[in-house]
Amino acid sequence: MEACATSHHWGRVAQRHGHEVRLVPAVYVKPFVKRQKNDRADAEAIAEAASRPTMRFVAVKSTATQARAVAFRTHQCLVRQRTQLINALRGHLAEFGLVAPKGPASLRVLEEALADEASDLPAVVREMGTIYIDQIARLSEVITRLADELETASKTDIELCRLCTIPGVGPVTAGAVAAFTPDLDTFENGRNFAAWLGLVPKQRSTGGKSKLGSVSKMGQTDIRRLLIVGAMSVIRWVVRKGGSPNRWLANLVARKPKMVAAVALANKMARIIWALSVKKEDYRMA
Numbered sequence: 001m002e003a004c005a006t007s008h009h010w011g012r013v014a015q016r017h018g019h020e021v022r023l024v025p026a027v028y029v030k031p032f033v034k035r036q037k038n039d040r041a042d043a044e045a046i047a048e049a050a051s052r053p054t055m056r057f058v059a060v061k062s063t064a065t066q067a068r069a070v071a072f073r074t075h076q077c078l079v080r081q082r083t084q085l086i087n088a089l090r091g092h093l094a095e096f097g098l099v100a101p102k103g104p105a106s107l108r109v110l111e112e113a114l115a116d117e118a119s120d121l122p123a124v125v126r127e128m129g130t131i132y133i134d135q136i137a138r139l140s141e142v143i144t145r146l147a148d149e150l151e152t153a154s155k156t157d158i159e160l161c162r163l164c165t166i167p168g169v170g171p172v173t174a175g176a177v178a179a180f181t182p183d184l185d186t187f188e189n190g191r192n193f194a195a196w197l198g199l200v201p202k203q204r205s206t207g208g209k210s211k212l213g214s215v216s217k218m219g220q221t222d223i224r225r226l227l228i229v230g231a232m233s234v235i236r237w238v239v240r241k242g243g244s245p246n247r248w249l250a251n252l253v254a255r256k257p258k259m260v261a262a263v264a265l266a267n268k269m270a271r272i273i274w275a276l277s278v279k280k281e282d283y284r285m286a
Contacts, residue, residue: 021060022050022057023057023058023059023060024046024049024050024055024057024058025056025058028049028055028056029042029045029046029049030045032044032045032046032048032049033045058182059182059183059186061182065178065179068175068178068179069179069180071146071149071150071175071179072150072172072175072176072179072180072222073222074146075143075146075147075150075172076222078139078142078143078146079143081139082104082136082139082140082143083104085132085135085136085139086103086104086107086136087102088132089110089129089132089133089136090102090106090110092125092128092129092132093110093113093114093125093129096121096125098110098113098119098121100113104136104140107133107136110129110133111133114126114129114130114133147171147172150171150172150175151171153171153175154170154171154174154175157178159178159277160174160175160178162276162277162280162281162282162283163177163178163273163276163277165276165282165283166269166272166273166276166283167234167283168227168230168231168233168234168265168269169227169230169269169273170230172226173223173226173227173230176222176223176226177223177273180220180222180223181193181220181223184273184274184277184278185278187274189271189274190270190271190272190273190274190275191271193270193271193273193274194267194270194271194274195216195219196219196220197219197220197223197224197227197270198215198216198217198218198219198220198221198224199215199219199224199227199263199266199267199270200215200216200267201213201214201215201216202214202215202216215263223270224266227266227269227270228262228263228266230266230269231261231262231263231265231266231269232258232259232262234249234265235249235253235258235261235262235265238250238253239253239258245285246285249265252264252265
């Protein structure tokens, strides 16, 4: 990620000096590298890859887009740190017979257990537990503030408002799409965008026989994960309600396992995101 950000930085610098910048993904350069790994071989491989007529290039991101990516990754990093602290505290207290369910919602149970003077917890454990609770509270405060900023932006930014009309897409997912995707006009269709996210089957075809496996996971990890999480929430709602006005989704949930249905729905959500962004329209239930 650091190398990619550096490439975008120097790409913007080169653009300001009138140069035409074309960034080549490293995975596409690898097949052109000859024996030995050195700067000369790398430069030759980059020049060879860039000269290919069918080579795919990466659009140079603006500073505003990079800033959005920093804000989003900061939010996600703090969420992971809070989860790590909560799990560590649960594990420590479980050694003393204090078991709580997973998730931030069960934090109150742990706080009450630490505050209970009648329990036989050692003083050191209470002190360490208080440190955990304080750190989790600080992180939760910052996470809430960043989430509120994302939600506020989703209400004021026209593009983010348009994406939030899609079922299963919230302010965080819309912010990730705005932060990590290039101009969606660069994709020929929604299927190419879904493939860029890694939401298409991995192909192992040969001899005219088509063999499709699980999703390729070759694309942008953050958006793919959030789309699958959003799709799973929509599927849970469909299961709880016992059906959906969307006949395609209702039949999908009835025929396929939940995770398979979630990936298929995430693929469709990616195509809808491309269509709405390119056509500048809001989502309409089919």
